[in-house]
Amino acid sequence: MTKSLPQISRASAAIRSNKTLIAIACVTLLLSACGGGDLSVGVDVPIGPSGSSTPNVAPLLQAGMQRQFAGSVVRVVTYAVPDATHINNTLAYTFNQTQNVLQAPASAPANFDLNSTYTYTITQDPGTGSVPIAQTVDDYRDLYLDKYGQYTVDVAQTSSVIARDETANALGGGPYQQTTQTSTNYTTPRAGLYFPLQSGDSITLPQSYTQTLSFTNTNSANVAPPNNVNQAYTRSRTEYDDSAFFYQQNNANGSSVAVTQHSDGTGSITSANATNSTTHTVGVPSLLNGGYIIPITSAVTSSASAITNYAAFDWYPSGALPNQPLVAETQTVVGPVSSLPAQCSGALLLPNVMQINTVTTSLNTVQSSYSTTNTQSFNSNGTTLCSLSTQTTNSYSLETGLLFSTTVTTTNSVLTASN
Numbered sequence: 288m289t290k291s292l293p294q295i296s297r298a299s300a301a302i303r304s305n306k307t308l309i310a311i312a313c314v315t316l317l318l319s320a321c322g323g324g325d326l327s328v329g330v331d332v333p334i335g336p337s338g339s340s341t342p343n344v345a346p347l348l349q350a351g352m353q354r355q356f357a358g359s360v361v362r363v364v365t366y367a368v369p370d371a372t373h374i375n376n377t378l379a380y381t382f383n384q385t386q387n388v389l390q391a392p393a394s395a396p397a398n399f400d401l402n403s404t405y406t407y408t409i410t411q412d413p414g415t416g417s418v419p420i421a422q423t424v425d426d427y428r429d430l431y432l433d434k435y436g437q438y439t440v441d442v443a444q445t446s447s448v449i450a451r452d453e454t455a456n457a458l459g460g461g462p463y464q465q466t467t468q469t470s471t472n473y474t475t476p477r478a479g480l481y482f483p484l485q486s487g488d489s490i491t492l493p494q495s496y497t498q499t500l501s502f503t504n505t506n507s508a509n510v511a512p513p514n515n516v517n518q519a520y521t522r523s524r525t526e527y528d529d530s531a532f533f534y535q536q537n538n539a540n541g542s543s544v545a546v547t548q549h550s551d552g553t554g555s556i557t558s559a560n561a562t563n564s565t566t567h568t569v570g571v572p573s574l575l576n577g578g579y580i581i582p583i584t585s586a587v588t589s590s591a592s593a594i595t596n597y598a599a600f601d602w603y604p605s606g607a608l609p610n611q612p613l614v615a616e617t618q619t620v621v622g623p624v625s626s627l628p629a630q631c632s633g634a635l636l637l638p639n640v641m642q643i644n645t646v647t648t649s650l651n652t653v654q655s656s657y658s659t660t661n662t663q664s665f666n667s668n669g670t671t672l673c674s675l676s677t678q679t680t681n682s683y684s685l686e687t688g689l690l691f692s693t694t695v696t697t698t699n700s701v702l703t704a705s706n
Contacts, residue, residue, distance in 0.1 A: 345668060345669070346430060346432075346437065347430055347437055347438075347439055347482060347669040348388055348399045348401075348428060348430045348439060349388060350388055350389060350390040350399070351388065352387070352388035352705075352706065353385070353386065353387050353388070353704075353705070353706055354385075354386045354670065354702060354704070354705045355383070355384065355385050355386070355702070355703045355704040355705070356383070356384040356385075356386070356700050356701065356702055356703060357381070357382070357383055357384075357633070357700070357701055357703050358381065358382050358384070358674075358698060358699055358700035358701065359379070359380070359381045359382070359410075359698075359699050360378075360379070360380055360381075360382065360696065360697070360698045360699075361377065361378070361379045361411075361696070361697045362377065362378040362379075362413075362694065362695070362696040362697075363376075363377050363694070363695045363696075364376050364377070364378075364413070364416075364692060364693075364694045365692060365693045365694075365695075366691070366692045367689065367690045367691055367692060367693075373692070374414075374415060376413035376414065376415050376416070377411055377413055378409075378411060378412070378413045378416070378418060379409070379410045379411035380407050380408060380409045380410055380411075380418070380419065381407070381408045381410060382405050382406065382407050382408070382419075383405070383406050384403055384404070384405050384700070385403065385404050386401055386402070386403040387401075387402045387403075388400075388401055388402075389401075389402050391427060395427055396427050396442045396443045396472070397427035397428050397429045397440075397442040397443065398428075398429050398430065399427070399428045399429065399430065400425050400426070400427055401424075401425070401426040401427075401428060402423070402424075402425050403422075403423070403424045403425075403426070404421075404422070404423050405419075405421060405422040405423070405424075406421055407419040407420060407421065407422075412453065413453065414453055414457070415453050415454050415457070416453060416454060417450040417451065417452055417453065417454075417465055418450060418451050418453060419448070419449075419450050420449040420450055420451055420464070421448075421449045422446065422447065422448045422449070423446065423447045424444065424445070424446045425444065425445045425446070426441065426444050427441075427442045427443040427444065428440060428441055428442060429442060436481055436482050436483055437481075437482050438478055438479050438480065438481045438482060439478075439479045440476045440477065440478045440479070441473055441476065441477040441478075441479070442472070442473060442476055443470075443471060443472045443473060444469075444470075444471045444473075445468075445469065445470050445471070446467075446468075446469045447466070447467070447468050447469075448465075448466070448467040448469075449464060449465070449466055450464070450465045450467075451463070451464060451465070452464070452465050452504055452512065455504065455512035455513075455514075458512055458513045458514060459513065460506055460510065460512070460513060461506055461512075462506065462507075463504055463505065463506050463511075463512055464504070464505065464506070464507075465502065465503070465504045466502070466503050466504075467500065467501070467502050468500065468501045469498065469499070469500045470498065470499050470500075471496050471497070471498045472496060472497050472498075473493070473495065473496050474495040474496055474497060474527075475493035475494075475495045475528055476493075477492050477493055478490070478492075479618075480618055480620065480643065482668070482669055483668070484620045484641045484643070484666065485620060486620055486621065486622035486623070486641075487619075487620060487622075488619070488620040489617060489618065489619040489620070490617070490618050491615065491616065491617045492616045492617070492618065493528045494526060494527075494528055494530065494612075494614050494615075494616065495526055495527045495528045496524075496525075496526050497523075497524070497525050497526075498522075498523070498524040498525075498526075499521070499522070499523050499524075500521065500522040500523075500524070501519075501520075501521050501522075502519060502520050502521075502522070503518070503519045504518055504519065505518070505519075511539075518538075518539045518540065519538070519539035520536050520537060520538045520539060521536070521537050522534055522535065522536040522537075523535055526614075527550075528612075529550040529612060530548070530550050530612045530613030530614045530650075531548060531549050531550045532546075532547075532548050533545075533546065533547050533548075534546050540560075541560065541561055542558070542559060542560040542561075543558075543559050543560075544556065544557070544558050544559075545557045545559075546653055546654065547653070548613070548651065548652060548653045550611075550612070550613065551571065551609065552569070552571065552603075552608070552609030552613060552650070552652040553568075553569055553570055553571060553652070554568075554569050554652060554653040555567060555568045555569065555653065556653050556654065556685075562589060562590075563587060563588055563589030563590075564587075564588045564589075565585065565586070565587050565588075566585070566586045566588075567583060567584070567585050567653075567685055567686075568583065568584040568585075568586070569581065569582075569583060569652050569653050569685075570582035570583070570584070571608070572601050572603065572607055572608060572609075575598060578601070579601035579606070579607045580598040580599060580600065580601055580688075581598075581599040581600075581601055581602075581603075581652075581688055582596070582597075582598065582599075583596070583597040583598075583599050583685060583686055584596055584597075585597065585686070597686045597687070599684070599685065599686060599687055599688035600687060600688030600689060601688060602655070602657075602681075602683045602688045602689075602690070603650065603652070603657075604648075604650065604657055609650055609652055610648065610650045613649070613650045613651075613652070614647075614648070614649045614650070615646075615647070615648050616645065616646070616647040616648075617645070617646050617647075618643055618644070618645045619643070619644050619645075619646075620641055620642070620643055621641075621642040621643065621644055622641065622642060623639070623640065623641055623642075624640050624641070624642050624665060627640070627665055627672065627673055628663075628673070628675065630673070630675050630699050631665065631672065631673035631675070631699075631701055632701075633701050633703065634665075634672045634673045634701035634702050634703075635672060635701075635702045635703060635704065635705060636672070637667035637668070637670060637672060637705075638667060638668075639667055639668055640665050640666065640667050640672060641665070641666050641667075642663060642664070642665055642666075643663075643664045643665075643666055644661070644662065644663055644664075645660070645661075645662040645664070646659075646660070646661055646662075647659070647660040647662075648660075653685075654685075655682065655683040655684065655685045655688075655691075656680055656681065656682045656683065657680070657681050657683075658678060658679065658680040658681075659678070659679050660676060660677070660678040660679075661676070661677055662674060662675065662676040662677075663675045663676075670702065670705055671700075671702065672701070672702045673699075673700065673701045673702065674698070674699070674700045674701075675698075675699055676697070676698045676699075677695065677696070677697050677698075678694075678695070678696045678697075678698075679693065679694070679695050680693070680694045680695075680696075681693050682694070
């Protein structure tokens with residue numbers, strides 16, 4: 288049975304109906320006085336870094352915890368019609384991740400800061416696109432528990448990513464380094480699975496968030512690539528649980544991009560500069576000659592304004608109408624396992640291992656892409672020993688609906704140390 292946040296624990300419905308509302312209020316309002324309930328009746332208690340209110344179970348989070356992971360990533364990009372600009376390519380690299388559970392500062396939106404640093408080693412350079420150099424991520428989480436168990440809630444995240452722009456390097460004057468700073472707040476807090484895990488437990492994660500992003504791309508002399516593409520921009524994005532979203536991107540050269548997607552899959556994307564703007568509008572699929580098409584309208588505003596109508600091939604995975612919801616993420620506890628898969632070789636072995644499957648689907652009708660991610664993770668009492676993930680993203684032409692490219696990314700990660 289799928290559990291929303293108010294039904295996440297295994298206590299009776301009568302007990303739990305109001306408790307997690309208290310937990311949500313604590314996360315949303317960030318009140319340090321919240322959650323001081325009586326554990327004897329199972330009231331959620333947000334646990335701070337000291338873990339002082341922890342019952343007779345090991346806490347999922349405690350300040351001072353550290354975990355180290357090693358992993359590998361292979362990303363294969365295949366174009367439907369390759370050409371000199373769009374070349375099939377493969378990126379492969381290994382990474383090391385160190386995650387420290389820190390006491391978050393008083394100004395932070397949660398009690399815990401899961402600080403992760405990543406270092407990368409490129410084993411196959413695609414010669415195009417971006418390759419990673421380093422990354423730092425701070426996940427802000429709270430821990431809630433009652434006499435039956437515990438769960439965590441994601442509240443916010445910040446990240447800093449440094450990458451090398453191989454496409455620009457080919458133009459000369461490089462190497463060009465891309466820096467992306469991102470700050471995300473989960474408008475609906477994202478509660479995790481309830482521990483101890485039981486076979487069949489399942490939870491659908493909310494998707495709403497607000498986000499700000501800044502991106503720069505220059506060489507060591509602070510000079511942009513010769514084509515001045517993606518030199519720098521700022522972006523603000525708001526996404527809702529019904530999959531509707533909006534974002535505004537302002538580029539350093541004065542141009543801008545605004546994207547709106549509604550929950551039914553309709554929406555628009557507008558690109559503007561000093562002299563003109565172009566808006567593509569996506570409609571609801573309709574029947575034409577016995578098959579479904581996606582109506583696209585392109586309106587150009589300039590000295591020679593024009594409106595063009597397109598009948599794009601219906602590429603939506605569900606056929607005819609878009610998926611509902613457009614974006615979905617579900618975690619399910621498969622059950623206990625006696626041994627790890629071969630891909631998990633080298634992982635630290637701990638007792639009571641449970642397999643968790645996560646399925647994520649994301650349909651972006653306005654930017655014409657569909658992504659599916661399937662992840663198998665193997666968890667021991669709140670610690671992930673191994674994670675195996677495959678993401679497939681198909682991108683399409685907005686105006687024709689024909690397949691443009693397919694990107695398959697395979698990520699394997701194993702726990703190498705934990706304390």
